[in-house]
Amino acid sequence: MYFEKIQAVSLLFSLVIFTFIFGLVQKRRVKEEYSILWFLMSIFFIYLSLDKHAIDRFGDLFGVAYKPSILMLFTTAFTFLVLIHVSIVITKLSDQNKELIQELALGNLINSSSRTEQAEILVIVPAYNEEASIAEVIADLRSLQLPLDILVVNDGSIDRTSAVARSQGVKVLDLPKNLGIGGAVQTGFKYADRLDYSVAVQFDGDGQHIAAEIPKLLATKRDNNANVVIGSRFMGWSEGYRSTFVRRFGIHLFDAVNSILIGQRVTDNTSGFRAYDSRAISFLARHYPVDYPEPEAVILLGKNGFRLAESSISMRERQGGTSSISGLRGIYYMVKVLLAIVMTAIRKPVIETD
Secondary structure, eight states: OHHHHHHHHHHHHHHHHHHHHHHHHHTTOSOHHHHHHHHHHHHHHHHHHHOHHHHHHHHHHHTOSSTHHHHHHHHHHHHHHHHHHHHHHHHHHHHHHHHHHHHHHHHHHHHHOOOOTTOOEEEEEEESSOTTTHHHHHHHHHTSOSSEEEEEEEESOSSSHHHHHHHTTOEEEEESSOOHHHHHHHHHHHHHHHTTOSEEEEOOTTSOSOGGGHHHHHHHHHHHTOSEEEEESSSSOOOBOOOOHHHHHHHHHHHHHHHHHHSOOOTTTTOOOEEEEHHHHHHHHHHOOSSSHHHHHHHHHHHTTOOEEEEEOOBOOOSSSOOSOOTHHHHHHHHHHHHHHHHHHHSOOOOOOO
């Protein structure tokens, strides 16, 4: 009776996987060679689930006395392999979808605008539902006497973020779908790379960052010959907003992990206030992390030989909108970021080819 239950479960798994693969093939989401392989394996396991004598023969072949364990082992291994393959397929499809959205938005903007003469700096302002703060952010940036262009990357906002930004006369890149902070900032890097800006500054659209701090980042970049400068709330003493206790704890934890993984301290690696040179812009236009970009990018840049520096800065509390990282979400975020950092550290350095 127990063996029959195992057979029934294995048959169910095999049929579900067969149906799932069939659906992927119908939608042309799996290459032919892969679909044939998974179909054959599904049929094989359906056969094993239905034919008790086949299980006996495999048990004898592997010297296993308890024959049902053969079926359980094969079914588990097969399911695991299919899940790995499906995750690869989904990841690839997601990347292709992201690139398509980015290219559509970039093409529209590049065709309708150009780099301002004398502007060597591009300030990238990712914004999602920031209509309450974006005008003030733009006004703050315009108060600087620097040769810069301002690019607001509207990340699929459902409010009037795009309209408000356009009314201020800055460049606005409208993503037709929300890509998250990583996808939005990477789109800004792609724009900066294609229009050959010498420096890109990442600057939040929620009003937390202070434009008057940008010259400090640029001076630190120049004095340290750095590729990337990170604005830090925790380097020495600074006035202003320092985030919640949970987030501060996470930042210090990430700092310790950074020291172990790349041999360099970064006191505020979740900071989204950063300056990049042209080499870093070009690299991140192709390889910027999507899920937890700021802390992952620190590891990625460090592993690939970029010089990192920090500059002590102050920040405000966000001037509009709501943070997605608070309370229990903050703890969940911290755990996921740690895993992402470790995975990034495990990966081999990127080999750039022209």
